[in-house]
Amino acid sequence: MRWIIHSEAQFEAGHALKVYRGEPEAYHHHLWKIAIEVGADGLNDEGYALDFNEVHQSLRSATADLEDSNLNQHPEIGVPTPSAERVAEVLAGRIGPMVSTFGGTLVKVSVWEGPENRVDLIL
Amino acid sequence: MRWIIHSEAQFEAGHALKVYRGEPEAYHHHLWKIAIEVGADGLNDEGYALDFNEVHQSLRSATADLEDSNLNQHPEIGVPTPSAERVAEVLAGRIGPMVSTFGGTLVKVSVWEGPENRVDLIL
Amino acid sequence: MRWIIHSEAQFEAGHALKVYRGEPEAYHHHLWKIAIEVGADGLNDEGYALDFNEVHQSLRSATADLEDSNLNQHPEIGVPTPSAERVAEVLAGRIGPMVSTFGGTLVKVSVWEGPENRVDLIL
Numbered sequence: 168m169r170w171i172i173h174s175e176a177q178f179e180a181g182h183a184l185k186v187y188r189g190e191p192e193a194y195h196h197h198l199w200k201i202a203i204e205v206g207a208d209g210l211n212d213e214g215y216a217l218d219f220n221e222v223h224q225s226l227r228s229a230t231a232d233l234e235d236s237n238l239n240q241h242p243e244i245g246v247p248t249p250s251a252e253r254v255a256e257v258l259a260g261r262i263g264p265m266v267s268t269f270g271g272t273l274v275k276v277s278v279w280e281g282p283e284n285r286v287d288l289i290l
Numbered sequence: 291m292r293w294i295i296h297s298e299a300q301f302e303a304g305h306a307l308k309v310y311r312g313e314p315e316a317y318h319h320h321l322w323k324i325a326i327e328v329g330a331d332g333l334n335d336e337g338y339a340l341d342f343n344e345v346h347q348s349l350r351s352a353t354a355d356l357e358d359s360n361l362n363q364h365p366e367i368g369v370p371t372p373s374a375e376r377v378a379e380v381l382a383g384r385i386g387p388m389v390s391t392f393g394g395t396l397v398k399v400s401v402w403e404g405p406e407n408r409v410d411l412i413l
Numbered sequence: 414m415r416w417i418i419h420s421e422a423q424f425e426a427g428h429a430l431k432v433y434r435g436e437p438e439a440y441h442h443h444l445w446k447i448a449i450e451v452g453a454d455g456l457n458d459e460g461y462a463l464d465f466n467e468v469h470q471s472l473r474s475a476t477a478d479l480e481d482s483n484l485n486q487h488p489e490i491g492v493p494t495p496s497a498e499r500v501a502e503v504l505a506g507r508i509g510p511m512v513s514t515f516g517g518t519l520v521k522v523s524v525w526e527g528p529e530n531r532v533d534l535i536l
Contacts, residue, residue, distance in 0.1 A: 337494035
């Protein structure tokens with residue numbers, strides 16, 4: 168990919184890992200931050216790689232049902248366990264097809280579980 | 291590349307895409323932010339990869355004529371259309387030769403068109 | 414690597430390059446920031462790639478003796494010269510073995526020598 172377009176979103180949600188170091192985790196909330204990177208090989212007829220607004224809208228649409236939610240009760244994220252990695256996998260599964268409709272390729276999903284805990288899923 | 295040196299700069303400038311979704315865009319201003327990544331394979335005789343000040347100076351020199359400018363009237367950036375991607379291409383063409391004079395290789399130019407719209411050019 | 418876990422730490426320390434552009438540098442202090450990226454290929458039985466707390470603890474442990482120190486007097490960092498690159502090399506040598514004990518692979522160490530001067534060591 169020659170061009171990478173970025174987008175970010177945030178939402179508040181609670182979760183508890185089903186098992187952490189052998190014990191169930193206590194339920195707690197985080198401000199979650201999501202960043203995506205969407206690749207494109209060239210520029211379109213209007214002189215840009217992808218429409219920033221379409222990329223942002225894809226991310227916002229994919230995270231809309233997570234705001235103020237309990238991730239343990241989410242049908243996809245809650246299984247097998249609502250880790251930051253599971254959030255990344257589920258969002259990748261939603262966003263990849265969306266951005267491909269306008270010529271983008273999802274290459275990375277980053278999830279911040281609070282300000283200090285960040286994991287990237289490399290696609 | 292084993293080592294990557296980073297530098298950032300900002301400038302205020304206006305632009306209007308000549309065509310956006312089929313229509314001319316209204317002229318508007320942004321605070322543009324530029325970040326570059328410059329690679330080097332090893333350390334020099336003084337024990338560092340590249341001189342931070344030389345990298346910063348290359349970026350500042352390359353963006354000096356854009357401060358408070360109308361990007362549509364810029365002879366290079368205005369053609370074919372003053373998109374963030376075109377800003378990245380023109381800056382890459384200026385900065386690559388500069389950093390090569392002191393042993394660096396320009397590997398990425400990132401352009402923020404306002405706080406939320408970021409595109410990277412991978413070189 | 415499919416998963417990348419991030420961690421950051423900061424410390425205050427002084428240094429002076431032994432030679433910079435042919436002259437000894439004056440001794441001065443910085444707020445140094447360190448960021449690491451630790452890779453993992455898959456998720457563990459508890460549904461996450463690596464334990465964020467173990468990654469953070471590795472970084473904090475590796476930087477503990479640098480807080481409020483003179484890097485020129487550090488037995489490893491001071492030789493051959495206490496550059497940001499040398500800080501990165503020494504921290505990589507400490508952190509790589511630590512994170513491998515819990516299944517991680519250190520892939521990048523970034524060092525900020527003050528707010529504007531950043532160098533990455535790609536492993």
